[in-house]
Amino acid sequence: MPPQDLLNLAQQIEAADGYVMVSPEYNHSMSPALANLLNHFGSSLYSYKPSVIATYSAGQWGGVRAAVNMRTFLSELGCLPVSAMIHVPRAQEVLNEDGGYAENQDARGWGGYLERAFEQLAWWANAARRYHESEDGEKRPVAFTRSPSQRNAP
Numbered sequence: 838m839p840p841q842d843l844l845n846l847a848q849q850i851e852a853a854d855g856y857v858m859v860s861p862e863y864n865h866s867m868s869p870a871l872a873n874l875l876n877h878f879g880s881s882l883y884s885y886k887p888s889v890i891a892t893y894s895a896g897q898w899g900g901v902r903a904a905v906n907m908r909t910f911l912s913e914l915g916c917l918p919v920s921a922m923i924h925v926p927r928a929q930e931v932l933n934e935d936g937g938y939a940e941n942q943d944a945r946g947w948g949g950y951l952e953r954a955f956e957q958l959a960w961w962a963n964a965a966r967r968y969h970e971s972e973d974g975e976k977r978p979v980a981f982t983r984s985p986s987q988r989n990a991p
Protein backbone atom coordinates (compact mmCIF):
# COMPACT_ATOMS: atom_id res chain seq x y z
CA MET A 838 0.00 0.00 0.00
CA PRO A 839 1.48 3.43 -0.94
CA PRO A 840 1.98 5.99 1.87
CA GLN A 841 -1.14 7.98 2.77
CA ASP A 842 0.50 11.25 1.69
CA LEU A 843 0.93 9.90 -1.84
CA LEU A 844 -2.64 8.63 -1.94
CA ASN A 845 -3.87 12.07 -0.85
CA LEU A 846 -1.73 13.76 -3.50
CA ALA A 847 -3.03 11.40 -6.19
CA GLN A 848 -6.60 12.34 -5.21
CA GLN A 849 -5.82 16.05 -5.42
CA ILE A 850 -4.19 15.63 -8.84
CA GLU A 851 -7.08 13.57 -10.13
CA ALA A 852 -9.67 16.08 -8.90
CA ALA A 853 -8.03 19.02 -10.71
CA ASP A 854 -9.34 20.22 -14.08
CA GLY A 855 -5.98 21.74 -15.09
CA TYR A 856 -2.51 22.39 -13.75
CA VAL A 857 -0.07 25.25 -13.25
CA MET A 858 3.34 23.63 -13.73
CA VAL A 859 5.80 25.81 -11.81
CA SER A 860 9.52 25.14 -12.12
CA PRO A 861 12.89 26.80 -11.67
CA GLU A 862 15.42 26.19 -14.44
CA TYR A 863 18.09 23.63 -13.58
CA ASN A 864 20.61 22.91 -16.32
CA HIS A 865 18.20 24.21 -18.95
CA SER A 866 15.61 21.70 -17.76
CA MET A 867 12.72 21.57 -15.33
CA SER A 868 13.30 20.84 -11.69
CA PRO A 869 14.05 17.12 -11.15
CA ALA A 870 11.54 17.21 -8.29
CA LEU A 871 8.72 18.21 -10.68
CA ALA A 872 9.84 15.67 -13.31
CA ASN A 873 9.83 12.98 -10.63
CA LEU A 874 6.33 13.94 -9.51
CA LEU A 875 5.01 13.89 -13.08
CA ASN A 876 6.69 10.56 -13.83
CA HIS A 877 5.53 9.02 -10.58
CA PHE A 878 1.82 9.57 -11.24
CA GLY A 879 2.10 9.49 -15.02
CA SER A 880 -0.40 10.27 -17.69
CA SER A 881 -3.26 8.32 -16.11
CA LEU A 882 -3.85 11.25 -13.74
CA TYR A 883 -2.75 14.19 -15.89
CA SER A 884 -3.87 13.33 -19.39
CA TYR A 885 -6.81 14.89 -21.23
CA LYS A 886 -6.39 18.03 -19.13
CA PRO A 887 -4.58 21.31 -19.87
CA SER A 888 -1.58 22.87 -18.16
CA VAL A 889 0.18 26.21 -18.12
CA ILE A 890 3.96 26.38 -17.88
CA ALA A 891 5.40 28.87 -15.37
CA THR A 892 9.18 29.02 -14.96
CA TYR A 893 11.61 31.23 -13.08
CA SER A 894 15.33 31.62 -12.63
CA ALA A 895 17.89 33.80 -10.94
CA GLY A 896 19.22 35.02 -14.29
CA GLN A 897 17.84 36.98 -17.21
CA TRP A 898 16.04 34.22 -19.14
CA GLY A 899 13.39 33.34 -16.58
CA GLY A 900 13.66 29.60 -17.19
CA VAL A 901 12.60 29.85 -20.82
CA ARG A 902 14.89 26.98 -21.89
CA ALA A 903 13.36 24.71 -19.27
CA ALA A 904 9.92 25.82 -20.47
CA VAL A 905 10.61 24.74 -24.03
CA ASN A 906 11.38 21.19 -23.03
CA MET A 907 8.55 21.16 -20.47
CA ARG A 908 6.23 21.61 -23.46
CA THR A 909 7.51 18.38 -24.99
CA PHE A 910 7.34 16.52 -21.67
CA LEU A 911 3.82 17.67 -20.83
CA SER A 912 2.57 16.99 -24.35
CA GLU A 913 3.86 13.44 -24.11
CA LEU A 914 2.02 13.09 -20.80
CA GLY A 915 -1.17 14.22 -22.54
CA CYS A 916 -1.39 17.22 -20.20
CA LEU A 917 -1.47 19.74 -23.01
CA PRO A 918 0.21 23.10 -22.34
CA VAL A 919 -1.69 26.23 -23.41
CA SER A 920 0.14 28.58 -25.76
CA ALA A 921 0.89 31.36 -23.26
CA MET A 922 3.76 30.74 -20.87
CA ILE A 923 4.95 32.59 -17.77
CA HIS A 924 8.64 33.35 -17.23
CA VAL A 925 10.02 35.23 -14.26
CA PRO A 926 13.65 36.36 -14.71
CA ARG A 927 15.61 37.42 -11.62
CA ALA A 928 12.86 35.94 -9.47
CA GLN A 929 14.74 36.91 -6.30
CA GLU A 930 14.25 40.59 -7.26
CA VAL A 931 10.66 40.30 -8.50
CA LEU A 932 9.16 38.51 -5.50
CA ASN A 933 9.58 39.08 -1.80
CA GLU A 934 9.84 36.35 0.81
CA ASP A 935 6.06 36.28 1.35
CA GLY A 936 5.45 35.57 -2.34
CA GLY A 937 4.20 39.11 -3.11
CA TYR A 938 5.82 41.51 -5.58
CA ALA A 939 8.86 43.44 -4.42
CA GLU A 940 8.14 47.14 -3.86
CA ASN A 941 9.89 48.33 -7.02
CA GLN A 942 7.97 45.96 -9.30
CA ASP A 943 5.15 46.81 -11.72
CA ALA A 944 2.51 44.67 -10.00
CA ARG A 945 -0.14 45.69 -12.52
CA GLY A 946 2.10 44.72 -15.42
CA TRP A 947 2.86 41.36 -13.87
CA GLY A 948 -0.86 40.84 -13.16
CA GLY A 949 -1.77 41.35 -16.83
CA TYR A 950 1.04 39.07 -17.94
CA LEU A 951 -0.09 36.24 -15.63
CA GLU A 952 -3.76 36.78 -16.39
CA ARG A 953 -3.34 36.03 -20.09
CA ALA A 954 -1.89 32.61 -19.33
CA PHE A 955 -4.40 31.80 -16.58
CA GLU A 956 -7.34 32.81 -18.77
CA GLN A 957 -6.17 30.40 -21.46
CA LEU A 958 -5.82 27.66 -18.86
CA ALA A 959 -9.30 28.36 -17.46
CA TRP A 960 -10.84 28.27 -20.96
CA TRP A 961 -9.35 24.88 -21.78
CA ALA A 962 -9.96 23.46 -18.31
CA ASN A 963 -13.65 24.42 -18.47
CA ALA A 964 -13.99 23.00 -21.97
CA ALA A 965 -12.28 19.72 -21.00
CA ARG A 966 -14.30 19.38 -17.79
CA ARG A 967 -17.60 19.78 -19.65
CA TYR A 968 -16.52 17.16 -22.15
CA HIS A 969 -15.32 14.80 -19.40
CA GLU A 970 -18.75 15.15 -17.78
CA SER A 971 -20.57 14.47 -21.04
CA GLU A 972 -21.58 11.06 -22.29
CA ASP A 973 -18.69 11.00 -24.76
CA GLY A 974 -16.12 12.05 -22.14
CA GLU A 975 -15.64 8.45 -20.99
CA LYS A 976 -14.75 7.24 -24.47
CA ARG A 977 -11.02 7.88 -24.35
CA PRO A 978 -8.69 6.71 -27.07
CA VAL A 979 -6.84 3.57 -26.04
CA ALA A 980 -3.63 4.15 -24.07
CA PHE A 981 -0.66 1.89 -24.72
CA THR A 982 -0.61 -0.85 -22.14
CA ARG A 983 2.04 -3.38 -23.28
CA SER A 984 5.11 -1.54 -24.50
CA PRO A 985 6.12 1.79 -26.02
CA SER A 986 6.39 0.00 -29.38
CA GLN A 987 2.61 0.29 -29.55
CA ARG A 988 3.34 3.84 -30.69
CA ASN A 989 5.33 2.68 -33.68
CA ALA A 990 4.18 3.14 -37.24
CA PRO A 991 3.53 -0.20 -38.96
Ligand SMILES: Cc1cc2nc3c(=O)[nH]c(=O)nc-3n(C[C@H](O)[C@H](O)[C@H](O)COP(=O)(O)O)c2cc1C
Nearest residue numbers: 861862863864865866893894895896897898899900
Ligand atom coordinates in the same frame (compact mmCIF):
# COMPACT_ATOMS: atom_id res chain seq x y z
C1 LIG B 1 21.97 22.65 -10.17
C2 LIG B 1 21.49 24.00 -10.64
C3 LIG B 1 21.38 24.24 -12.00
C4 LIG B 1 20.93 25.49 -12.46
N1 LIG B 1 20.79 25.70 -13.78
C5 LIG B 1 20.33 26.88 -14.23
C6 LIG B 1 20.12 27.09 -15.62
O1 LIG B 1 20.35 26.23 -16.43
N2 LIG B 1 19.64 28.29 -16.02
C7 LIG B 1 19.34 29.29 -15.13
O2 LIG B 1 18.90 30.35 -15.56
N3 LIG B 1 19.50 29.11 -13.80
C8 LIG B 1 20.00 27.94 -13.33
N4 LIG B 1 20.15 27.75 -11.99
C9 LIG B 1 19.75 28.81 -11.08
C10 LIG B 1 18.32 28.57 -10.60
O3 LIG B 1 17.35 28.77 -11.61
C11 LIG B 1 18.02 29.52 -9.44
O4 LIG B 1 18.95 29.26 -8.45
C12 LIG B 1 16.61 29.35 -8.91
O5 LIG B 1 16.40 30.35 -7.94
C13 LIG B 1 16.42 27.98 -8.27
O6 LIG B 1 15.12 27.91 -7.76
P1 LIG B 1 14.84 27.33 -6.30
O7 LIG B 1 15.62 28.23 -5.37
O8 LIG B 1 13.37 27.44 -6.13
O9 LIG B 1 15.35 25.92 -6.30
C14 LIG B 1 20.60 26.51 -11.52
C15 LIG B 1 20.73 26.25 -10.15
C16 LIG B 1 21.17 25.02 -9.72
C17 LIG B 1 21.27 24.76 -8.24
